[in-house]
Amino acid sequence: MGRDPEGGPGGHDDDAKAIPVTLQQLGWGPFFAAQVDVDEMVATPPVRVVTVHRSGFQVLGEGIEAKVPPRADVTVGDWLLLDRDTPAASRTLERSSLLKRRAPGHDRQVQLIAANIDTVFIVTSCNEDFNIARLERYVALTFESGAEPVIVLTKTDLATDAAGFVEAARGVSDRVAVVALDARAEEPGKALAEWCRPGRTVAFLGSSGVGKSTLTNALAGTEDIATQAVREADARGRHTTTRRQLYMVPGGSIVLDTPGMRELQLADAASGIADVFEDIEALTTGCRFRDCAHDTEPGCAVQQAVAEGRLDAARLARWRKLQEEDAHNSLSLNQRRSKDRAFGKVVRQATKEKPRNR
The missing domain is CATH 3.40.50.300 (P-loop containing nucleotide triphosphate hydrolases)
Incomplete structure (x- = not known):
């Protein structure tokens, strides 16, 4: 699994290289098995993405080592049902994480x-x-x-x-x-x-x-x-x-x-932030006002905890920063997705109307 995939084989059966590995050794389990029936297992055998390269993905399965073209919706660790004829069309199984x-x-x-x-x-x-x-x-x-x-x-x-x-x-x-x-x-x-x-x-x-x-x-x-x-x-x-x-x-x-990450911006991570700062989230339930900003509002349980030394003010500031960053990035991503969907709709509509204008 450590070999450079640039020298690896292609996605077809006759190009594949048999290697001694089982699906269980690759991390296969009931969560993934429940998503595939017997016929699919035969026609499109499960493989796992073990290396990400700019030119594509190296995948491994039982008796299979192959190369799949790069796709933005696939990453290392993914399980694919390998389409031998069209590797790029291989189906990605639902992820456990x-x-x-x-x-x-x-x-x-x-x-x-x-x-x-x-x-x-x-x-x-x-x-x-x-x-x-x-x-x-x-x-x-x-x-x-x-x-x-x-x-x-x-x-x-x-x-x-x-x-x-x-x-x-x-x-x-x-x-x-x-x-x-x-x-x-x-x-x-x-x-x-x-x-x-x-x-x-x-x-x-x-x-x-x-x-x-x-x-x-x-x-x-x-x-x-x-x-x-x-x-x-x-x-x-x-x-x-x-x-x-x-x-x-x-x-x-x-x-x-993985390579070291110089920048780690959170997006769509509100529940993860809440899990890290469970202590602050628990305090917010005691605030007098449901929409309390935990700043200068009267009856703020969070600020009271800071004043009494039960909550570090620096930790509260870090919680605020992550929440604001996540909200901003999530909004930006949602706007981008909306624009992409709108553009796709225009393209599909233009494609449908094109024959009529001939």
């Missing part, structure tokens, strides 16, 4: 990050890279996706106060486990074993240089995945992973390694 963000820039598009991930390890270092606001953002993204978030703190061997970083990370959410470890030692396999069971798919997300590829190497028991040292000046790493790719590792789990 979907990680997505607003694409960087002004394009107002949604970028799919990965699908069908069971657990997301949100990786950060015990150094200048550590940032509570960024952790809350990643956790909200993961909750919204339907996957389970786990915060992983690396470079504990270099930190003078690793316990302080752990305590701060635990303040993100009571529902999120926090694991501190040295990614280069034997710790990762033991510390993350609870989530890395056979057939389970896990992903490492975080900034560049925090140890995502090193953790993947540790689980895989190999140094095949390139890693680079952190720049001493600012504790930031260089980009090492250049594409999103799944790896099968000893023990039976599937690991997704």
Whole structure:
């Protein structure tokens, strides 16, 4: 699963390369099996997208390794029913989870990050890279996706106060486990074993240089995945992973390694944000007014909690910021979708009327 798909075979049977892997090893389970009948399984066998490349997707199935043309609605981790004659027409199965963000820039598009991930390890270092606001953002993204978030703190061997970083990370959410470890030692396999069971798919997300590829190497028991040292000046790493790719590792789990994300804008993530800030959401139910803005209104339970020291004002500010960002981006995306639908309607209407004007 780690081979460069540029040299991979095409999408037809006679081009496919048989490899020793089962659907269960690739993460197949009852959720996906319920979406397919026996005849479909034979005519269009299930395959999983294991690598995303600009030129297309590498997919694997039982006895199948093939190439599917690029599609905006497909991402790494997706399950497809492979159409051997027209790979681009392969049907995408419903996802158990979907990680997505607003694409960087002004394009107002949604970028799919990965699908069908069971657990997301949100990786950060015990150094200048550590940032509570960024952790809350990643956790909200993961909750919204339907996957389970786990915060992983690396470079504990270099930190003078690793316990302080752990305590701060635990303040993100009571529902999120926090694991501190040295990614280069034997710790990762033991510390993350609870989530890395056979057939389970896990992903490492975080900034560049925090140890995502090193953790993947540790689980895989190999140094095949390139890693680079952190720049001493600012504790930031260089980009090492250049594409999103799944790896099968000893023990039976599937690991997704991703490039570091410089920008993570949330969109359509209101429920994920609410999950991260459950403490604030609970307080809002005690406000006197239903439409309370939690600012200067009388009888505001949120502001009362801040005044009494039960709620950190900085955490409240971060909640507001994420809510405002999500609302703005969601509105922008909805406007874009409306324009796309309207344009599509015009095109379809013009296509229908074209023969009449001849």
